[in-house]
Amino acid sequence: YFQHWLNMGAKNDPKKLPKIYYVNWYRKDEKGKFLWPGFGENSRVLKWIFERCDGADNGVVSPIGILPKEGSLDISGLKISPEKEKELFSIDTKAWKKEVKHLRHFFSLFEDKIPAGITEELDALEKRLQK
Numbered sequence: 001y002f003q004h005w006l007n008m009g010a011k012n013d014p015k016k017l018p019k020i021y022y023v024n025w026y027r028k029d030e031k032g033k034f035l036w037p038g039f040g041e042n043s044r045v046l047k048w049i050f051e052r053c054d055g056a057d058n059g060v061v062s063p064i065g066i067l068p069k070e071g072s073l074d075i076s077g078l079k080i081s082p083e084k085e086k087e088l089f090s091i092d093t094k095a096w097k098k099e100v101k102h103l104r105h106f107f108s109l110f111e112d113k114i115p116a117g118i119t120e121e122l123d124a125l126e127k128r129l130q131k
Contacts, residue, residue: 022065025039025042044073048073052066057069062091063091097129100125103122
């Protein structure tokens with residue numbers, strides 16, 4: 001199954017492949033409050049994604065992927081302080097390193113059936129998190 005999707009990606013034009021985005025709507029601050037204001041505002045993130053898919057230069061490269069450039073996500077009318085906005089788009093390196101360990105354990109359950117491309121990407125993620 002994993003190899004099938006790697007093969008699909010390798011034999012097709014990357015511009016024609018579906019775009020995949022990871023969103024953590026449930027990230028909390030140090031007080032246990034959600035950073036994102038709620039379900040009703042998710043369309044703002046979807047708008048950013050659609051603009052990106054249409055070719056907008058609205059992203060910045062990070063160790064975990066492309067994040068919204070400062071000011072590219074419409075948060076007008078929301079009560080998000082500049083500090084909360086910065087926290088919202090910050091990368092918790094410690095948590096991501098822990099996630100890499102969890103993924104390695106999960107992949108180990110498949111023994112030798114995990115394609116090299118999957119573990120290579122995980123290795124690359126881990127390396128990017130070290131910088």
